[in-house]
Amino acid sequence: MDFKNVRFTKDHEWVRLDGGDEVxxxxxxxxxxxxxxxxxxxxxxxxxxVSASQSMGTIEAVKTVADLFAPVSGVxxxxxxxxxxxxxxxxxxxxxxxxxxxVKMTKRAEFDALMDHAAYQEMIGK
Amino acid sequence: xTKLGKTPLYDVHLxxxxxxxxxxxxxxxVSYTGLIEEHTAVRERVGLFDAxxxxxxxxxxxxxxxxxxxxxxxxxxxxxxxxxxxTVMCRENGTVVDDLLVAKIADDRAMVVVNAxxxxxxxxxxxxxxxxxxxxxxxxxxxxxIAVQGPKAHxxxxxxxxxxxxxxxxxxxxxxxxxxxxxxxERFVVSRTGYTGERGFEIFVPPARARxxxxxxxxxxxxxxxxxxxxxxxxxxxxxxxxxxxxxxxxDEATPLEAGLNWLVKxxxxxxxxxxxxxxxxxxGSRKTLAGFELEGRNIxxxxxAVMRGESVVGRVTSGTFAPxxxxxxxxxxxxxxxxxxxxxxxxxxxxxxxRRAPIPFYPSRARE
Numbered sequence: 001m002d003f004k005n006v007r008f009t010k011d012h013e014w015v016r017l018d019g020g021d022e023v024x025x026x027x028x029x030x031x032x033x034x035x036x037x038x039x040x041x042x043x044x045x046x047x048x049x050v051s052a053s054q055s056m057g058t059i060e061a062v063k064t065v066a067d068l069f070a071p072v073s074g075v076x077x078x079x080x081x082x083x084x085x086x087x088x089x090x091x092x093x094x095x096x097x098x099x100x101x102x103v104k105m106t107k108r109a110e111f112d113a114l115m116d117h118a119a120y121q122e123m124i125g126k
Numbered sequence: 127x128t129k130l131g132k133t134p135l136y137d138v139h140l141x142x143x144x145x146x147x148x149x150x151x152x153x154x155x156v157s158y159t160g161l162i163e164e165h166t167a168v169r170e171r172v173g174l175f176d177a178x179x180x181x182x183x184x185x186x187x188x189x190x191x192x193x194x195x196x197x198x199x200x201x202x203x204x205x206x207x208x209x210x211x212x213t214v215m216c217r218e219n220g221t222v223v224d225d226l227l228v229a230k231i232a233d234d235r236a237m238v239v240v241n242a243x244x245x246x247x248x249x250x251x252x253x254x255x256x257x258x259x260x261x262x263x264x265x266x267x268x269x270x271x272i273a274v275q276g277p278k279a280h281x282x283x284x285x286x287x288x289x290x291x292x293x294x295x296x297x298x299x300x301x302x303x304x305x306x307x308x309x310x311x312e313r314f315v316v317s318r319t320g321y322t323g324e325r326g327f328e329i330f331v332p333p334a335r336a337r338x339x340x341x342x343x344x345x346x347x348x349x350x351x352x353x354x355x356x357x358x359x360x361x362x363x364x365x366x367x368x369x370x371x372x373x374x375x376x377x378d379e380a381t382p383l384e385a386g387l388n389w390l391v392k393x394x395x396x397x398x399x400x401x402x403x404x405x406x407x408x409x410x411g412s413r414k415t416l417a418g419f420e421l422e423g424r425n426i427x428x429x430x431x432a433v434m435r436g437e438s439v440v441g442r443v444t445s446g447t448f449a450p451x452x453x454x455x456x457x458x459x460x461x462x463x464x465x466x467x468x469x470x471x472x473x474x475x476x477x478x479x480x481x482r483r484a485p486i487p488f489y490p491s492r493a494r495e
Contacts, residue, residue, distance in 0.1 A: 037162045039448040040424035
């Protein structure tokens with residue numbers, strides 16, 4: 001993955017600017033590794049409004065459960081339906097087929113304030 | 127927090143790419159390649175577990191068996207010369223101090239295997255109960271423990287050079303029996319026990335030989351698809367087979383009767399610690415009981431989640447996960463006896479998820495086969 005247009009949250013989510021004000025959201029390979037085998041993902045509905053830092057879904061792994069946080073405020077424009085049958089896609093390809101949702105942002109400044117790749121790598125001690 | 131202990135296999139785990147976590151005072155591998163993959167390998171083929179964190183006590187002296195029969199609830203007097211017994215030890219009020227294995231080593235000697243998290247508690251408890259001509263020694267540092275579990279466990283053990291002394295006997299070792307032998311002056315104990323619901327062995331080995339044995343087991347098991355398996359898979363395997371885990375189904379507040387371990391409580395043997403309380407509980411019925419549930423959907427019930435009957439909390443989840451072999455969201459929970467047959471739900475964070483009673487064990491053990 002080219003990380004030029006990608007930002008990261010302290011909750012180990014990646015946020016890719018796809019153009020305009022739409023972003024794609026997923027969790028990092030670090031996060032998917034920490035969670036272990038993911039067996040169920042609860043996603044918001046398309047059209048739902050989400051607020052930055054608020055929970056918008058749930059990630060159930062065999063050993064633990066984690067919230068999926070909205071990295072930015074906006075409206076959910078798409079969800080990855082493939083995760084319903086294949087939640088393990090998140091483990092296999094966290095930056096690709098394992099994406100979670102797309103959000104139409106309402107506050108671009110929230111995206112700009114997130115970490116870049118170098119800062120995130122530093123945070124996880126890489 | 128004191129410094130974490132390392133088992134003799136620590137470097138082996140790191141080299142295998144294990145994800146290490148603190149557990150019961152040790153740095154232990156929670157998984158290597160992935161929990162579900164390791165779980166499935168044990169169900170279908172064979173897996174190796176490092177269980178060196180477990181505690182081993184040696185009880186010796188002429189009064190060994192009288193002492194142990196007073197400490198534990200099960201009946202040690204019935205033990206065969208090469209027998210192993212699963213049991214609990216209780217307080218006078220019937221609550222569980224720990225669940226443990228008692229292996230008969232000789233007429234005046236036993237090895238007691240206890241949970242890593244309870245080594246200090248158990249030792250102090252057993253020491254306080256010493257009576258007569260009996261000695262208690264904490265030999266936990268004198269043994270490493272490798273579990274070989276799965277349908278191909280026998281083949282793997284038979285193909286392992288260090289275990290060649292017992293090769294001819296491997297197939298005849300009955301469930302809950304052990305064999306011991308000495309190589310180069312060092313004793314090995316191969317016990318037909320385990321914690322997965324599959325056939326297999328637990329091999330007690332001198333710590334200095336553990337890495338060599340692990341390497342040989344991996345090589346011997348390679349044709350059968352052996353994998354190293356971590357604590358994560360150990361937990362999901364034992365969960366499907368509904369084997370109790372101390373800190374979950376068993377704790378300082380639960381009794382063995384509540385946990386459904388009635389078969390471990392021998393009220394007809396001579397007096398033992400907790401007998402009066404357990405006899406009374408049997409008479410009046412247990413206040414709560416351990417039961418299995420299947421959740422609707424794929425939400426997972428975690429330890430501590432409430433069991434709901436309408437608006438009332440009538441129980442607590444002890445363990446729950448999405449069972450890798452059975453592919454269902456299952457949990458074990460303590461439920462108040464008068465609510466056990468009611469319509470129940472599990473409070474999964476903000477969702478109240480209907481739960482259906484599921485017969486336990488969820489996965490019928492194949493360990494005796």
